[in-house]
Amino acid sequence: METSFALTGKGYVIVAADTTAARSIVKMKVDEDKIKEISPHLLMAYSGEPGDTVQFAEFVERNIRLYQIRNLYPLRPSAAASWIRRSLADSLRSRSPYSVNLLVGGYDTATHEPKLYWIDYLGTQVDVPFGAHGYGSYFALSLLDRYHDPEASLEEGLATLKRCVDEVAKRLVVSPGRYKVKVVDKDGVREVEI
């Protein structure tokens, strides 16, 4: 089942999401990218109702891009997350709400800090050191609680992420096979292998 993790470290945020696209009990695809690079220093992992997720992620991506074109600098992670939260909260109170859960991770180039926000389809937004969505979160959060270190290097951060991925693979009945992992730091966004 759909699972996404994210954790902060010293000057970076790691965002990971499984790559399966499923319909009912069938795996339709195993290399789906569910992490959008919405600005040079901002990542967004999305999960939830298929269709809603892509539609909402593209809506966010285009709007954040528009702000950047108009103002020459991109929105800061906190401002972007607040705007996304508001979009979801407005959507929830409309006739057809989006049911999308998000992990928004970014590097604030103004304060030189990594930031991570946990957002759900009800418009809940929390500024967190680590977070997870989906069935995997039931196993991963306790591990992250034990092993997360905000001062950890990227290697240590990826090792903690590996623990989460392995635990989910071991314990979850319908665990996803592969994950896509992206990192954002002062140099921008890049994909890494675990």
Place this chain on the structure above:
Amino acid sequence: MARRYDSRTTIFSPEGRLYQIEYAMEAISHAGTVLGVLAKDGVVLAAEKKVTGKLLDLSGEGGYGGSGEKIFLLNSNVIGGVAGLTSDANSLVNYARTAAQQHLLSYNEDIPVELLAQRLCDMKQGYTQYGGLRPFGVSLLYAGYDPHYQFQLYHSDPSGNYSGWKATCIGANNGTAQSLLKQEYKDDILVKDAIALVLKVMSKTMDSTTLGSEKLEFAVLTLDESTKQPKAKIYKPSEIDALLRAEGLAKTDGDTEMKSA
């Protein structure tokens, strides 16, 4: 029909000019002087109050969180100084505050200074294009701080143009003030020296020989030492007099003008 192209803002003259906009700018060059200086660690604004009669009651601290008729707090990170028609200015100040709050509601952050200037300029520009309405007879100085570009000073005019400055002046005698600023401004000036510079230029450009709180408004935007958040200070009349005494620019006791408060 010499005035054929004067009466409507939206009609170009044969030379390609918009007279109403130029008249609006002319009106501002008779208004009280407003002066801004950008320093390394803050921004300083000063304004000359034009209307002073002996019977005008200046005992109150004024509305809008300051001594106020020319300097206003637009948002917690932006101070505005206005020159021109006061009533037009009030309406623009109200609009600016609404725009700043709308940004806060959407993005949960203080509005970036340039974005606030843009919001007002979009509105001002509209009045140079849509028919039947006159433009705002107001120029503004925005002294602000945001994490993108730190301290900033902007100026906007009735046509909807805006520009960023290190030191600038609007209103009466702005030419004299600007050439004085050009001579005296140093790139790495600190707030302490910027305050002295602003008061010095102000004392030279204002009509009256002595400075006092009944003629002067004053504000400084700095960063709070502990919180690192922008701290806007609009001086109260008593604080302005204390500042002038400290700078050695206050009037002597022999002065016959009525004291405030």
